[in-house]
Amino acid sequence: MAAAVVAALRGPGLKGVPILRALLQGASPRVRLQHSRSPLQTKHEPGPWPPGLEYIPKKKAKNPMKAVGLAWYNLYARTWLGYLLYKKQLQRARHRFPDGHSAVQPRVFNGVKVLPIPVLLDNYSYLIIDTQSKLAVAVDPSDPRAVQAAIEKEGVTLVAILCTHKHWDHSGGNRELRRHHRGCRVYGNPQDGIAHLTHPLCHQDMVSVGRLQFQALATPGHTRGHMVYVLDGEPYKGPSCLFSGDLLFLSGCTMLNSLDLIMGLGDDTLLWPGHEYSEENLSFAGLVEPENMAREKKMQWVQQQRLQYRSTCPSTLGEEKTYNPFLRTHCLALQEALGPLPGAGGDAGPSRARILEELRRRKDQHKGK
Ligand SMILES: [Zn+2]
Known part of the structure; x- marks a missing residue:
């Protein structure tokens, strides 16, 4: 729910x-x-x-x-008032960061290029290019101008948009990009009411563009129809890529299933999130598991990057499992660090759902400070 x-x-x-x-x-x-x-x-x-x-x-x-x-x-989420507010945010962000909020580094594999595009104050859109056919797919194109500039610079044709969820900071550019690129398909979960959706997807549906093969996975939680997209590395003999949108900003009972789905992907999968939140997330991780050395090391690197406004993406799923508390609910080290949880009871210790609930509660408190 x-x-x-x-x-x-x-x-x-x-x-x-x-x-x-x-x-x-x-x-x-x-x-x-x-x-x-x-x-x-x-x-x-x-x-x-x-x-x-x-x-x-x-x-x-x-x-x-x-x-x-x-x-x-x-x-914000359901009316045109929200759209107007998003437009205002867009204007402000363009003024404040004319070249984007962070310096990004594209990743190139055998004939596939993944280009992060910094948009708004801390969002990322992505352009994924099949370099042979020059066909491109955009993930969460919230600022159509920034995405269009990247399309022109790369000299590619936009054929599909993959939307993780309905929020304007992920879907706000759909309309304008569709206007520029006739026939561009907009994919997403129909349960989410994504603006200008043309191709509704179900859990595990595939989207193919040239050599790019994406699988859509339903990960409800942040919104009812939230979806993530996994780019299969097999066709280009490189690492798979997970475009995770706002997956980790979840709450509610559906979260555990969504996270478990992601945990099943390979450890070398590259994680491309919807926001530049590494510093904030690692600082929270330090509160719940202060002795975690992997987190400490990652934090030092992230702070170095952020001092120079450099993007911290991507990480790998394997890395995330060593320090991201939301992916560590099964770990004894995290359970011990959290201490006894009220209402958990039983010799078997707290359930993972109870741990997740506690993490969410502490994260909300952390944000409120
Ligand atoms: Zn969102």
Whole structure:
């Protein structure tokens, strides 16, 4: 279920109403039932509820700003007001960073080029080129002008756009690029309501452009229809590449499955994220696992890079597994560093879902400081 929906259900606007969450299939996840308590039921035992529904008691002293934040998010993600705001952000970012927020280094393999394009304040779009046919694919082209400049500089033809999710800072350039490049296809998950989508994808669908073969993987969490794209390294005898969008900025119960899906890819897979967040992420990792030497070493390198506004992408999945706490929920070292978790119970220790929830909570706190 989308985290935003859970947040809405738990929000202060529903004062005093016990909340029911639909589990898996069965009832719609958006279902909210008004309970009618029998005289025998105590305040803490609200059932019985229809099968498939879980009772989530309302927590005390919830942040009243959450409802405001949620309303704002809905405006941004679902209305044209959000689009106007994105346009404003675009203008400001172009003014502040006329050459992009970071210096990037393209990677060239046998006939395949991956070119990161720094856009907005900290986003990355990508242009992936089959150098033989001169055909190109863009991932998350949020600033159409920057992406178009890269297309012209490389002298390639844009034939497809792969969108990880609907947010404007990932999809805002679809319209203008489609106008420039007639016949350019826009791929993504139809569940996400991506602007100007022309080719809806399902989990594990393939997209082929020349020698480039991408597989779309559904990774719900950040948004309901979030997808990542894996460029298969086999046809060009190089490392596979994962374009992960906002995969790691997730919350909610769907996150674990999405992360496990990614963990199954090879350790040498290059990770190309949607934002330049390495420094922030590693600083958080240091709070939860301060003794982790791999993190320490990576942080030193990242800080050197950022001093000179250099991009820190890509890392590899193998590397990320050594320091990224969200990919380490199975590691004893991380579990020990977190200490005992309230409500975890049992000799088997906390479940990975419980660890993930705790990481998310601490990350939110960290951000709020
Ligand atoms: Zn997003």
